[in-house]
Amino acid sequence: MQIDFHHATTYVLARLAGFEHPEANIIAYSAQYVDDATNSGIIVFTNHAMYNHTRSAHKTVDYRNFKELANHLVWIPFHFLPGNNNRPADDNSAGDFDEKIICTPDSPIARDMVSACIMNKNSPYGLHRLGITMHVYADTWAHQGFAGVNHKTNDISKLDDEDNPGDSLSSRLKTYFGDKFDSIASKLVGDTLPLGHGAALSYPDRPYLNWSYKDHHKIKVTRDNPTDFIEASDKMCMAMQRFLLGNPNANVPGLLDKHKYKIEQLFRDIREEDGEKRHAIWLNHISNGYFDFLPVNLTYIDKGVGSWKYEALGTTQNTDDKNEKYGYSPLFLKSNWKLFHDALQAHRFYVIHDLLPQYGICVA
Numbered sequence: 001m002q003i004d005f006h007h008a009t010t011y012v013l014a015r016l017a018g019f020e021h022p023e024a025n026i027i028a029y030s031a032q033y034v035d036d037a038t039n040s041g042i043i044v045f046t047n048h049a050m051y052n053h054t055r056s057a058h059k060t061v062d063y064r065n066f067k068e069l070a071n072h073l074v075w076i077p078f079h080f081l082p083g084n085n086n087r088p089a090d091d092n093s094a095g096d097f098d099e100k101i102i103c104t105p106d107s108p109i110a111r112d113m114v115s116a117c118i119m120n121k122n123s124p125y126g127l128h129r130l131g132i133t134m135h136v137y138a139d140t141w142a143h144q145g146f147a148g149v150n151h152k153t154n155d156i157s158k159l160d161d162e163d164n165p166g167d168s169l170s171s172r173l174k175t176y177f178g179d180k181f182d183s184i185a186s187k188l189v190g191d192t193l194p195l196g197h198g199a200a201l202s203y204p205d206r207p208y209l210n211w212s213y214k215d216h217h218k219i220k221v222t223r224d225n226p227t228d229f230i231e232a233s234d235k236m237c238m239a240m241q242r243f244l245l246g247n248p249n250a251n252v253p254g255l256l257d258k259h260k261y262k263i264e265q266l267f268r269d270i271r272e273e274d275g276e277k278r279h280a281i282w283l284n285h286i287s288n289g290y291f292d293f294l295p296v297n298l299t300y301i302d303k304g305v306g307s308w309k310y311e312a313l314g315t316t317q318n319t320d321d322k323n324e325k326y327g328y329s330p331l332f333l334k335s336n337w338k339l340f341h342d343a344l345q346a347h348r349f350y351v352i353h354d355l356l357p358q359y360g361i362c363v364a
Contacts, residue, residue, distance in 0.1 A: 002205045002275030003144045005229065007032035007300050008282030010134055013233055015293045016259050017240035023127055027240070029300060029308065030131025030340055031138075034078055036302035037344065039320045043313065044104055045328035053341040056132075076101075076363050078132070079139050080148025083107035084359045100361050105141040105228070106235055112355055113137070114239045115248035118273040120346075122246075128336070129343035130243055134236050136347075141205065142204045145221065149363075155216045159203065162210040162222065168364040205275070207267035226267045233263055243338070260293065312337035 011028035019027065031058075040055040056078045067181075076082065083104020087094035089112075094100050104110075117133040120126060147153050203211045207229045212222045234254045241252035255263070266285065272278045289295040301307040304316045312335035313326045332338055350361060 001138050001207075001229075002202070002278070003032055003035070003300070004270070004275050004278035004282050005033060005138060005205075005207060006135055008279055008286065008298070009133070009229075009233060010138070010236070011283075011298055012263065012286065012291055013124070013134075013255075014240055016255060017237050018244050019240065021296055025298070025335065026127045028298075029336070030128045030343070031135040032300055033168065033308070033340060034132055034135040034344075036342070041320060041322065043320075044325050045332075046325045047328045049328050050103050051332075051338065051341075054092045054344055056344055056348075073348065073352070073364060075148030077348045078136055080143050080146060081107070081110055081113065081140055082147075082356060082359070082361050082363075083138050083140070083144075084109050084361065089358045089360075094280065094359070097361070098151065100359065101147045101149060101151065101363075102146070103140055103143045103146055105144045105232070106137075107140060109355060109359055110137055110140045112358075113351065114242075116350055116355070117347075118239070118243045118246065118248040121243055123346075124334075125339040125346070128340045129347055130240070132340075132343055132347050134239070137236060137239065138232050142176040142225075142230045143226075144204075145215070146204075152216045156213040157181075157218075158212075158214040158220075160212050161203075162212055198215065202273075202275075206273070207278070208269070208271045226264060230260060230264045234260065259292070279326035291328060308335070308337040308340065 007028050009023050010031040014024035014027045015021070027036055035057045037054075037056045040053060043051040043053060045051075056074060080103045082101045084100045084107060085094040085102070086104045086107050088108045090340055114137055117129050120129065123129070145153065177320050203209055203213075204223070204225070209225045210223070212220055213227070215221050238252050238254040240247055241254070242250045245252070268281065270278045270281050272281070283298055286290070287295050287297050299306070301310075303309055310316060312332055315324075315326070356363060
C-alpha cells in the first residue's frame with residue numbers, strides 16, 4: 001500500500017474508531033513513516049549523548065537495485081509479515097519454511113501482532129507502535145501471496161490489469177528498464193528482487209485496481225484490490241477500537257456500513273496511478289467534511305521543516321551525516337521521532353525474537 005492508504009485512510013479509520021485528532025495524527029504519521037524511515041545508525045549530540053535509530057524501509061524502491069533491497073530485517077517485520085500458511089502456532093501442518101514465510105491476510109501471526117500491540121498500549125510509544133502495527137497489518141492484504149525474501153513464490157508472469165486487458169508485465173517493466181528490456185527480465189525480477197511483489201510492480205498497492213498474474217505454478221491468480229482494501233480497513237478499525245478499550249479480544253463493531261460505503265467509493269473512484277496524487281485527494285476529502293468527523297487540514301512531511309525528524313533534531317537533510325553532532329534538548333526524549341524509533345525497535349524485536357519463533361519461523 002502507498003501513502004494514500006497508510007497515511008490518509010489510516011487517519012480516517014482511527015477517527016472512525018474513536019480517536020481524537022491528536023492521537024489519530026500520531027497513528028497515521030507513524031503508519032506512513034514506516035515507508036519513509038530510511039536512515040539508521042548512531043545520532044551523536046553535542047553533550048555526548050547518543051541515540052541509535054533504525055530503518056524500516058529503503059527509499060526509493062529501485063527495481064534495478066537488487067543488492068540494496070536484501071535486508072530481511074526490513075521487509076519481513078515491517079512489510080511482508082509471514083503468514084504461516086494461515087495456521088495457528090500449535091498446528092504442525094503449516095508446511096516447511098518456504099510455505100510459512102508467504103504473507104497471508106489477517107493470519108494468526110498478524111492477529112497475535114495486533115494483540116501484543118494492544119497489550120502494550122500504555123508504553124510511552126504506544127500510539128506510535130499502533131501506527132506501525134497498522135502499517136504491517138494492512139500490508140498483509142496488499143502483499144498476500146508474496147514473501148519478503150528471495151523466494152520462488154515471487155517468480156510471477158503474465159501480469160495484467162483486468163480493467164485494461166493487455167496492460168502486461170512486459171510493457172510495464174519497460175518503464176523501469178528502458179527499451180533494452182526483454183522477456184527474460186520479468187523472471188529476473190521475480191527471482192532476484194527481495195521486495196516480495198517486485199515483479200508485480202505497484203499493482204498490489206493501488207486501491208482501485210483489479211489485476212491478475214500467473215504464479216510460479218503457472219496458475220492464474222486474480223486480485224480485487226478494492227474488496228481487499230475495504231476488508232483490511234474494517235479489520236484495522238476493529239483493532240483500533242480494541243486498542244482504545246485495552247482488550248485485544250473485545251467485541252467491537254468495526255466500520256459502520258455507511259463508512260464502508262464512503263471509503264470503498266474512494267478506493268474505486270480515485271484512479272490516479274501516482275500514490276501522492278491519490279493522497280492529495282484523500283486529504284481534500286478529510287478537510288471538507290466528507291467523513292463523519294470535524295474537518296481538519298491534515299498534512300504529512302517525512303523529512304525537512306515540519307517533519308518529526310526536524311522537530312527532534314533540527315535537521316533538514318534527507319540522509320544522515322555520520323559526522324554531524326546535533327544540539328540536545330531534554331524534549332528529545334519525548335519527541336515523536338524518538339518515540340517512533342523506540343516503537344520501531346520494539347516492534348521488530350517482538351516480531352523476530354518472540355512472535356515468529358512461536359510459529360517455528362526463524363529469520364535474520
